[in-house]
Amino acid sequence: xxxxYLFKYIIIGDTGVGKSCLLLQFTDKRFQPVHDLTIxxxxxxxMITIDxxxxxxxxxxxxxxxxxxxxxxxYYRGAAGALLVYDITRxxxxxxxxxxxxxxxxxxxxNMVIMLIGNKSDLESRREVxxxxxxxxxxxxxxxxxxxxxxxxxxxxxAFINTAKEIYEKIQEGVFDINNEAxxxxxxxxxxxxxxxxxxxxxGSSQGGGCC
Amino acid sequence: MATNTETTTSSDSYITCTDCNTNELTSSxxxxxxxxxxxxxxxxxxxxxxxxxxxxxxxxxxxxxQDIDSETVVDxxxxxxxxxxxxxxxxxxxxxxxxxxxxxxxxxGFVCDVLRRMVWPKICKVDVIATSPRPDSExxxxxxxxxxxxLDVNRSLKRFPPSIAENHRLAxxxxxxxxxxxxxxxxxxxxxxxxxxxICITFLLILGEEAAFHCVNTVSKSHLSVFMEKTMESTAxxxxxxxxxxxxxxxxxxxxLEQSEVGNIFCLSWIITWFxxxxxxxxTVGRLFDLFLVSDKxxxxxxxxxxxxxxxxxxxxxxCDLATVHHYLTRTVESEESLPFEKxxxxxxxxxxxxxxxxxxEKQIENKKREQQNVQKFSNFWNIFNIRYLLRKxxxxxxxxxxxxxxxxxxxxxxxxxx
Numbered sequence: 001x002x003x004x005y006l007f008k009y010i011i012i013g014d015t016g017v018g019k020s021c022l023l024l025q026f027t028d029k030r031f032q033p034v035h036d037l038t039i040x041x042x043x044x045x046x047m048i049t050i051d052x053x054x055x056x057x058x059x060x061x062x063x064x065x066x067x068x069x070x071x072x073x074x075y076y077r078g079a080a081g082a083l084l085v086y087d088i089t090r091x092x093x094x095x096x097x098x099x100x101x102x103x104x105x106x107x108x109x110x111n112m113v114i115m116l117i118g119n120k121s122d123l124e125s126r127r128e129v130x131x132x133x134x135x136x137x138x139x140x141x142x143x144x145x146x147x148x149x150x151x152x153x154x155x156x157x158x159a160f161i162n163t164a165k166e167i168y169e170k171i172q173e174g175v176f177d178i179n180n181e182a183x184x185x186x187x188x189x190x191x192x193x194x195x196x197x198x199x200x201x202x203x204g205s206s207q208g209g210g211c212c
Numbered sequence: 213m214a215t216n217t218e219t220t221t222s223s224d225s226y227i228t229c230t231d232c233n234t235n236e237l238t239s240s241x242x243x244x245x246x247x248x249x250x251x252x253x254x255x256x257x258x259x260x261x262x263x264x265x266x267x268x269x270x271x272x273x274x275x276x277x278q279d280i281d282s283e284t285v286v287d288x289x290x291x292x293x294x295x296x297x298x299x300x301x302x303x304x305x306x307x308x309x310x311x312x313x314x315x316x317x318x319x320x321g322f323v324c325d326v327l328r329r330m331v332w333p334k335i336c337k338v339d340v341i342a343t344s345p346r347p348d349s350e351x352x353x354x355x356x357x358x359x360x361x362x363l364d365v366n367r368s369l370k371r372f373p374p375s376i377a378e379n380h381r382l383a384x385x386x387x388x389x390x391x392x393x394x395x396x397x398x399x400x401x402x403x404x405x406x407x408x409x410x411i412c413i414t415f416l417l418i419l420g421e422e423a424a425f426h427c428v429n430t431v432s433k434s435h436l437s438v439f440m441e442k443t444m445e446s447t448a449x450x451x452x453x454x455x456x457x458x459x460x461x462x463x464x465x466x467x468x469l470e471q472s473e474v475g476n477i478f479c480l481s482w483i484i485t486w487f488x489x490x491x492x493x494x495x496t497v498g499r500l501f502d503l504f505l506v507s508d509k510x511x512x513x514x515x516x517x518x519x520x521x522x523x524x525x526x527x528x529x530x531x532c533d534l535a536t537v538h539h540y541l542t543r544t545v546e547s548e549e550s551l552p553f554e555k556x557x558x559x560x561x562x563x564x565x566x567x568x569x570x571x572x573x574e575k576q577i578e579n580k581k582r583e584q585q586n587v588q589k590f591s592n593f594w595n596i597f598n599i600r601y602l603l604r605k606x607x608x609x610x611x612x613x614x615x616x617x618x619x620x621x622x623x624x625x626x627x628x629x630x631x
Contacts, residue, residue: 015360015363015406016363016367034366034367034369035367036367036368036369036370036489037364037367037406039406039407039480039481039484039485039489040477040478040480040481041477041538042542043535043538043539045535058535063406065360065405065406066443067403067405067406067442067443067444068405068406068444068480069443070443070444070445070448071444071447071448071477071480072477074475074477075477
């Protein structure tokens with residue numbers, strides 16, 4: 001399936017905050033209560049439409065454990081968007097945001113759009129981080145903010161799509177050099193019919209079989 | 213399975229335990245071997261029948277293994293594997309660790325879990341009689357890695373055979389936490405990494421907690437220590453050996469992989485979990501552990517290389533980009549069907565002989581140094597445009613020349629005064 005643009009995302013944040021579950025909910029529209037942990041990086045892909053244009057999101061889900069940071073960092077560079085995720089029921093995951101942010105800013109291109117996500121919003125009774133705190137952090141650091149629940153799917157679509165909209169706007173404004181793939185943006189192959197990638201399974205959204 | 217499970221069988225000879233204490237394990241080995249040799253000497257049973265007995269243990273004796281692999285029946289083992297089982301038992305009888313190690317490398321490894329349970333502690337040179345006290349739960353929970361270990365173990369459902377009853381699995385997860393914490397507390401310099409628990413589960417499922425603790429403790433020191441450093445930087449260096457091996461054998465493939473920028477991260481979980489995080493087939497995991505236990509600690513790098521080389525033709529047909537190649541490689545191992553592991557193991561061993569680890573490590577270090585020098589040269593070149601750098605440089609040059617001037621003047625002055 002052809003697309004106008006391909007945007008590369010990374011998902012970062014502490015281990016166990018629900019990064020892989022957010023990805024699974026977005027690409028497969030399902031939730032796995034006990035998701036196996038991610039070692040290294042994994043990825044999923046899905047097609048979305050913005051401004052009548054097909055945009056393919058290629059999302060790299062990274063391992064959260066600090067020990068892996070030196071390895072996963074290399075994936076920051078080629079990303080146009082980042083979802084920085086914390087768990088609203090675990091204060092420590094919120095406290096580590098500054099380190100994640102510094103790391104992301106240091107190793108990525110300066111135009112990368114960062115969306116701050118407070119995940120597990122369905123667990124209101126166990127909340128440790130107020131929504132206002134997330135908002136304040138985002139304001140202070142110039143990030144977009146949203147609370148999501150990978151379990152109920154609340155705001156998951158929005159989180160991924162709003163990030164894409166922001167990137168799209170930046171392209172329109174000429175902020176991104178779309179000819180440089182290192183910015184995490186690729187122009188679609190519709191003008192090069194010889195490019196026959198792996199077949200996409202299903203339509204519109206797919207992960208795994210669809211890929212890249 | 214909160215308590216030790218001891219199941220005596222119709223033959224009353226073997227004690228099988230999912231949570232063997234050391235004595236049980238030792239007696240299990242002895243009695244197993246004694247039973248075998250009795251039969252042998254009396255000539256009451258021919259080798260085949262004995263082998264059948266040995267292999268049938270897996271289904272008849274052991275609750276756990278029945279749970280793990282209810283499909284396993286004696287007939288699933290080939291004649292060749294039955295013959296091999298006899299050889300293994302022979303070595304066990306003679307306490308011949310050297311030949312056991314050789315058998316771990318050849319086809320089928322140690323054949324089945326009943327044999328693995330006796331062989332692995334021998335390979336690890338573990339004295340299962342020397343029990344070590346378990347730390348109490350309060351002490352464990354204070355450990356800096358405890359919370360992480362608990363979180364990861366709770367997420368490890370996939371690794372437990374689905375047929376295990378929930379309460380059984382929960383008890384095993386508790387044992388897994390204790391097992392990991394014991395090793396970490398015994399070796400304070402070790403850092404827990406995600407994936408270490410996958411290795412520990414395999415040992416726990418096959419050996420039971422006590423023997424698993426001793427073996428994991430040994431293996432962590434002999435094979436896994438580099439993964440247990442504070443960061444994975446040394447591990448990343450090790451992974452760089454894989455493209456070096458691939459290049460020796462297939463330059464075109466190495467160029468393609470390099471161009472795709474796929475890097476090495478796709479196989480990180482293969483290496484640091486000995487493939488146990490990604491392979492769904494429990495039997496294959498056991499077989500690979502047989503190999504890794506008796507091999508050089510770099511063997512997983514060579515097996516990875518042999519997998520990549522085996523798939524060369526398919527890889528070269530892919531679109532040359534990171535996502536496509538990463539996706540293909542990770543799925544290839546996860547689906548596993550298309551991988552003839554015995555052949556790949558042979559290939560990995562010959563690669564290891566052809567390109568010894570030490571040489572590859574040195575080559576990797578050399579390459580890294582060269583790359584760093586190139587980066588340095590490059591940044592030095594661009595530094596001529598950097599005012600701050602130039603100021604610093606000229607300041608230091610100025611300081612050095614001033615110092616030289618002072619020394620020279622002082623020497624001349626001294627000379628003049630003496631005159």
